[in-house]
Amino acid sequence: MSDIIQLLPDHVANQIAAGEVVQRPASVVKELLENAIDAGATEIKLLIKDAGKTLVQVIDNGKGMSTTDARLAFERHATSKIKTAEDLFNLNTKGFRGEALASIAAIAHVELKTKQTDQELGTLIKIEGNTIQHQDVIATPTGTSISVKNLFFNIPARRNFLKSNTVEIRHIRDEFNRVALTHPAIAFDFYTNGSETLNLKACNLRQRIVAVFGKKINEKLVPIDESTDIITITGFVSKPEFAKKKRGEQFFFVNNRFIKNGYLHHAVANAFNELLPAGYHPSYFLYLSVPPNSIDINIHPTKTEIKFDNEQALYAILRSTIKHSLGQYNVAPVLDFNRNAAMDVPYSFKDKKTVATPQINVNPDFNPFEKEEKLSSNTTTFKKPNSNEWNSLYVDTNEIDINTIEVEAQVIGHDLFNETESDVNAKTHQIHKKYILSVLKSGVVFINQNLAHQRILYEEFLTKMTIEDTSSQQLLFPVELIFNLIDIGICKEIQSDLESIGFQFSSIKDDTIILNGIPANANQNKLQGLFEELFEAVKNEIPETSFSQLDTIAKSLAKNLAIKNGVKLNNTSQEELLAQLFSCKEPNQSPFGKKTYITLSPEEIQLKFDN
Numbered sequence: 009m010s011d012i013i014q015l016l017p018d019h020v021a022n023q024i025a026a027g028e029v030v031q032r033p034a035s036v037v038k039e040l041l042e043n044a045i046d047a048g049a050t051e052i053k054l055l056i057k058d059a060g061k062t063l064v065q066v067i068d069n070g071k072g073m074s075t076t077d078a079r080l081a082f083e084r085h086a087t088s089k090i091k092t093a094e095d096l097f098n099l100n101t102k103g104f105r106g107e108a109l110a111s112i113a114a115i116a117h118v119e120l121k122t123k124q125t126d127q128e129l130g131t132l133i134k135i136e137g138n139t140i141q142h143q144d145v146i147a148t149p150t151g152t153s154i155s156v157k158n159l160f161f162n163i164p165a166r167r168n169f170l171k172s173n174t175v176e177i178r179h180i181r182d183e184f185n186r187v188a189l190t191h192p193a194i195a196f197d198f199y200t201n202g203s204e205t206l207n208l209k210a211c212n213l214r215q216r217i218v219a220v221f222g223k224k225i226n227e228k229l230v231p232i233d234e235s236t237d238i239i240t241i242t243g244f245v246s247k248p249e250f251a252k253k254k255r256g257e258q259f260f261f262v263n264n265r266f267i268k269n270g271y272l273h274h275a276v277a278n279a280f281n282e283l284l285p286a287g288y289h290p291s292y293f294l295y296l297s298v299p300p301n302s303i304d305i306n307i308h309p310t311k312t313e314i315k316f317d318n319e320q321a322l323y324a325i326l327r328s329t330i331k332h333s334l335g336q337y338n339v340a341p342v343l344d345f346n347r348n349a350a351m352d353v354p355y356s357f358k359d360k361k362t363v364a365t366p367q368i369n370v371n372p373d374f375n376p377f378e379k380e381e382k383l384s385s386n387t388t389t390f391k392k393p394n395s396n397e398w399n400s401l402y403v404d405t406n407e408i409d410i411n412t413i414e415v416e417a418q419v420i421g422h423d424l425f426n427e428t429e430s431d432v433n434a435k436t437h438q439i440h441k442k443y444i445l446s447v448l449k450s451g452v453v454f455i456n457q458n459l460a461h462q463r464i465l466y467e468e469f470l471t472k473m474t475i476e477d478t479s480s481q482q483l484l485f486p487v488e489l490i491f492n493l494i495d496i497g498i499c500k501e502i503q504s505d506l507e508s509i510g511f512q513f514s515s516i517k518d519d520t521i522i523l524n525g526i527p528a529n530a531n532q533n534k535l536q537g538l539f540e541e542l543f544e545a546v547k548n549e550i551p552e553t554s555f556s557q558l559d560t561i562a563k564s565l566a567k568n569l570a571i572k573n574g575v576k577l578n579n580t581s582q583e584e585l586l587a588q589l590f591s592c593k594e595p596n597q598s599p600f601g602k603k604t605y606i607t608l609s610p611e612e613i614q615l616k617f618d619n
């Protein structure tokens with residue numbers, strides 16, 4: 009048989025390599041920023057158009073390239089950063105694989121302008137799909153400008169795979185933040201679609217964190233500083249009282265490189281162990297320096313995962329350093345941190361507590377159903393069942409002997425579930441403040457009250473977002489909430505969606521959101537957590553599984569506002585919940601795909617007796 013193995017042509021090999029290095033516009037941003045830093049730049053400009061799909065451009069004032077190097081830079085495995093395999097164990101640069109520019113040039117239109125300090129004129133190179141189209145001598149400032157246009161122009165499948173601009177720009181912001189946080193001494197200027205989004209001056213680390221996340225974060229930071237033979241740790245962790253319900257600002261930098269490491273994360277979380285309620289996460293910005301030969305960065309093409317030689321020792325040091333710093337902070341809060349009491353309750357409402365607050369229900373066990381009863385004449389929050397479908401699920405009273413139900417219900421109510429207040433004539437019963445039990449023609453149904461209400465609210469929000477039927481509870485005193493700048497950006501993006509379901513913003517400015525109206529079923533004392541969860545959900549939106557941003561918002565709010573398990577519901581509320589659930593389009597599952605109810609047929613019940 010003839011031989012069949014061939015070497016792949018370079019451009020194909022490069023396209024394959026590109027698949028690993030360049031997943032999305034944000035990967036290009038990361039690689040270009042890292043090259044600019046490796047070139048010794050002190051000022052770096054990032055320009056983005058159309059979420060990077062049309063243009064990603066990085067301009068630096070670094071050392072530039074000679075004409076020969078400018079051409080060579082686009083070859084695969086062409087790097088000035090390592091020469092021998094040993095160099096791999098003593099890396100001081102971000103790049104070293106020599107793959108980024110070759111990969112990017114394989115799948116985009118690239119234009120490079122570069123000039124070294126000691127030269128009069130620089131070099132222009134245009135390259136498309138790895139073929140040089142044009143080369144020229146040009147006048148250009150010292151440093152390098154690389155524009156990457158029409159990413160994935162020759163791989164339509166990859167291009168179509170890109171997410172909405174909102175999602176892609178968020179990935180870019182994440183990469184940008186990581187680089188900006190690693191290098192506070194470098195000035196960054198970030199433009200999106202021609203307007204300046206962020207201008208970061210050279211500064212120290214604390215100032216950089218504040219510049220990226222907003223000035224309120226300054227008061228939340230506890231400094232960390234520890235030096236041992238095998239590791240130096242500097243940076244900040246958040247004070248325990250500022251912990252968030254969602255993982256948000258958690259950054260590890262090892263030898264000036266952002267990395268992800270579950271093991272070290274665990275060490276930090278562990279140090280906070282007894283200081284945080286379950287489900288809360290600390291923020292941290294931790295800069296670790298270790299001898300370059302004690303780590304292996306080479307295990308992932310995007311270089312965000314690394315292996316440490318002595319992970320266990322690092323774990324112990326990290327954990328005890330943070331514990332120690334938090335301990336110091338707890339002992340001497342006034343001395344060290346100028347505690348600002350106004351930050352404890354993150355809205356201005358508390359200053360006005362003495363004023364009478366009619367109509368505002370601040371009961372932490374807020375129950376939307378009870379509220380509905382009181383307000384039933386003037387709210388539109390709860391739609392009435394619009395079909396008889398659910399009714400038909402019920403036992404037709406003519407068909408059965410009503411006494412049978414009564415007897416059954418009584419037995420269950422008293423002995424098994426200790427529901428002394430159950431109305432034995434009711435069609436529904438609440439069990440363990442969690443399940444609603446009801447008898448149907450076809451057997452018995454158990455409804456999970458929380459999951460069912462999530463489904464009801466979810467469909468209600470989606471309807472409201474699409475047909476403008478806004479009902480809102482006006483707040484007597486506007487509620488002020490503080491967020492980081494990224495979250496504020498997200499809030500502006502989704503503002504109109506939020507307004508369509510009843511939020512009213514009096515302003516969204518700097519790091520502050522002021523609300524003067526909220527949806528009828530929202531609790532105004534829990535808005536900070538609600539928005540944190542919402543922003544987190546929008547940040548992590550994965551469009552493959554949810555059809556749009558609206559959907560993400562509706563899901564997050566439904567989850568947050570749904571009546572919790574553990575809340576007692578009276579019979580009217582139980583019946584209403586049931587009626588609403590079964591008039592939903594998809595009553596059988598929660599917005600997150602969990603079962604809202606289970607049924608037991610008479611046969612299944614009989615089986616239990618038979619066994």
Ligand code: ADP
Pocket residue numbers: 039043044047068070071072073081082086087088089102103104105106107108109110151152
């Ligand atoms: P790596 O960064 O792994 O070396 P790249 O493909 O990213 O590989 O870059 C190839 C080479 O091109 C680099 O080693 C560097 O010499 C040169 N280069 C890339 N970008 C710049 C820049 N902004 N300024 C100066 N030189 C650069």
Ligand code: MG
Pocket residue numbers: 039042043102103104106108109
């Ligand atoms: Mg590089």
